[in-house]
Amino acid sequence: MLDWIAGIGAANIAKVRSFGRATLMLFGAVIAKPQLVKNVPLTIKQIYVVGVQSLLIIVVSGLFIGMVMALQGYTILVGYGAEGSLGPMVALSLLRELGPVVTALLFAGRAGSALTAEIGLMKATEQLSSLEMMAIDPLRRIIAPRLWAGMISMPMLTLIFSAVGILGGHLVGVDWLGVDSGSYWSIMQSTVEWNKDVMNGIIKSLVFAFVIVWIATYKGYDSVPTSEGISKATTQTVVLSSLAVLGLDFVLTALMFGIE
Amino acid sequence: MENLIEIDNLSFSRSGRTIYDNISMRIPKGKTTAIMGPSGIGKTTMLRLMGGQLLPDSGDIKFKGESIPNMRRTRLFEVRRQMSMLFQSGALFTDMSVFDNIAFPLREHTKLSEDTIATIVKLKLQAVGLRGAAQLMPCELSGGMARRAALARAIALDPELIMYDEPFAGQDPISMGVLVKLIKALNDALQLTSVVVTHDVTEVLTIADYIYILADQKVIGSGTPEEIKNSDSPLVQQFLQGLADGPVPFHYPAGDLQTALLGASC
Numbered sequence: 285m286l287d288w289i290a291g292i293g294a295a296n297i298a299k300v301r302s303f304g305r306a307t308l309m310l311f312g313a314v315i316a317k318p319q320l321v322k323n324v325p326l327t328i329k330q331i332y333v334v335g336v337q338s339l340l341i342i343v344v345s346g347l348f349i350g351m352v353m354a355l356q357g358y359t360i361l362v363g364y365g366a367e368g369s370l371g372p373m374v375a376l377s378l379l380r381e382l383g384p385v386v387t388a389l390l391f392a393g394r395a396g397s398a399l400t401a402e403i404g405l406m407k408a409t410e411q412l413s414s415l416e417m418m419a420i421d422p423l424r425r426i427i428a429p430r431l432w433a434g435m436i437s438m439p440m441l442t443l444i445f446s447a448v449g450i451l452g453g454h455l456v457g458v459d460w461l462g463v464d465s466g467s468y469w470s471i472m473q474s475t476v477e478w479n480k481d482v483m484n485g486i487i488k489s490l491v492f493a494f495v496i497v498w499i500a501t502y503k504g505y506d507s508v509p510t511s512e513g514i515s516k517a518t519t520q521t522v523v524l525s526s527l528a529v530l531g532l533d534f535v536l537t538a539l540m541f542g543i544e
Numbered sequence: 545m546e547n548l549i550e551i552d553n554l555s556f557s558r559s560g561r562t563i564y565d566n567i568s569m570r571i572p573k574g575k576t577t578a579i580m581g582p583s584g585i586g587k588t589t590m591l592r593l594m595g596g597q598l599l600p601d602s603g604d605i606k607f608k609g610e611s612i613p614n615m616r617r618t619r620l621f622e623v624r625r626q627m628s629m630l631f632q633s634g635a636l637f638t639d640m641s642v643f644d645n646i647a648f649p650l651r652e653h654t655k656l657s658e659d660t661i662a663t664i665v666k667l668k669l670q671a672v673g674l675r676g677a678a679q680l681m682p683c684e685l686s687g688g689m690a691r692r693a694a695l696a697r698a699i700a701l702d703p704e705l706i707m708y709d710e711p712f713a714g715q716d717p718i719s720m721g722v723l724v725k726l727i728k729a730l731n732d733a734l735q736l737t738s739v740v741v742t743h744d745v746t747e748v749l750t751i752a753d754y755i756y757i758l759a760d761q762k763v764i765g766s767g768t769p770e771e772i773k774n775s776d777s778p779l780v781q782q783f784l785q786g787l788a789d790g791p792v793p794f795h796y797p798a799g800d801l802q803t804a805l806l807g808a809s810c
């Protein structure tokens with residue numbers, strides 16, 4: 285019994301310590317005085333790796349999710365003779381919820397896991413130690429550009445996801461099921477609000493990006509430098525960041541749309 | 545004789561296991577000092593302590609009279625520019641060509657023009673016999689070539705101290721001979737101080753000016769190669785002759801085997 289309680293205590297202390305280490309890492313990477321000349325090219329390279337290389341999966345998923353939503357929405361709305369509202373339905377669900385959340389989940393799986401594995405392998409092959417011994421701070425050199433690149437890429441990926449989804453909805457709703465194209469667009473335009481819907485979605489995606497990249501880089505940086513340790517860290521990145529995204533989405537939604 | 549590094553009464557433990565118990569060492573300037581000992585004794589750990597990557601539990605490490613564990617981070621980074629470490633795995637950056645790997649510290653720490661950097665890189669590569677391999681990626685190099693490329697990177701900034709972690713491990717006799725010659729040549733030509741960590745007895749006896757042998761959390765023997773060879777310490781002789789049985793235990797500390805086999809606990 286005592287052992288059991290001690291075990292719980294130890295596990296919690298370990299969690300708190302790990303959170304502390306993660307926070308220290310974050311501060312080391314972000315608070316450090318920025319070296320613009322060196323960091324901008326590094327960040328651009330990372331934007332290519334985490335952002336541009338995630339484009340394909342984002343576009344394809346966005347298209348299919350938009351198409352499925354139009355199909356599902358149409359069958360429900362047509363029962364009330366309200367199929368004209370298909371446009372705003374698709375647009376609002378995408379901009380407010382599905383865009384940020386699904387993009388974040390895909391991003392965690394596609395880019396987050398890759399980040400953890402990459403940094404973990406750098407640690408295992410002593411590249412991080414080697415940077416330190418060359419008097420170069422790996423937090424600034426390796427972690428910071430990846431963090432910024434994630435924060436820059438995610439809102440763009442989210443917007444692309446939503447835009448492609450809306451086009452996919454048009455493809456199914458208008459071109460296939462025969463909803464009036466004019467009403468699809470015009471009711472959407474009159475319903476969607478810039479601040480409430482578009483900006484809130486972007487804010488969500490920024491928060492998600494921050495959390496995913498933080499978790500991914502920390503898990504890599506803190507991984508046990510063996511093949512087993514890296515595979516475990518990669519799994520943890522995907523699981524933890526997906527849960528964090530879903531949990532945070534609820535909180536953010538409550539804050540943004542819950543209280544009128 | 546002036547000492548570049550002085551280690552005094554150093555103790556260090558990791559995950560509750562003592563690695564060093566109150567040891568002292570001197571690394572004389574301009575000489576090659578070897579630190580020897582069986583695998584897992586903490587030789588890599590010692591290099592990391594010297595580089596300030598790990599902090600000792602007690603005791604002090606002085607680099608040119610300045611205490612490494614007590615340095616502020618910015619000062620530590622300044623001091624690290626004077627030292628350089630050749631990691632066991634080479635630790636070349638896998639996303640850059642050999643050329644860019646060697647240019648990396650120059651680009652980071654100097655304001656030299658790309659032309660000058662290219663010249664320096666070619667000279668360093670020439671010194672390790674890899675000028676033709678400049679455009680290869682690290683994954684295209686053999687183990688010996690990777691280690692030599694890493695060596696070229698380690699000397700790119702002309703450090704005062706270079707630490708070699710097991711430079712001979714896993715090398716064929718020819719690469720080994722090449723590396724031994726290189727380390728010797730660098731030490732003589734650049735007048736730098738070398739610390740070589742290894743368990744290869746024969747190679748070390750040919751290049752070292754002074755040798756420390758570690759075992760059992762302590763320095764069990766030290767001296768010039770001659771003194772070491774003629775040492776009458778049974779511990780030292782066991783290590784030199786590579787005997788499994790002797791005063792140095794071959795097993796990682798563990799309980800009694802019989803109890804472990806018969807007992808039910810895992």
Ligand SMILES: Nc1ncnc2c1ncn2[C@@H]1O[C@H](COP(=O)(O)OP(=O)(O)O)[C@@H](O)[C@H]1O
Nearest residue numbers: 558559563581582583584585586587588589590
């Ligand atoms: N990151 C670590 N965490 C805990 N123990 C470690 C770690 N790295 C090494 N050790 C332990 O420290 C001891 C010394 O390791 P090391 O310095 O790599 O030995 P050597 O280089 O002499 O083979 C080993 O017994 C190893 O188990």
Ligand SMILES: [Mg+2]
Nearest residue numbers: 587588632710
């Ligand atoms: Mg070692």
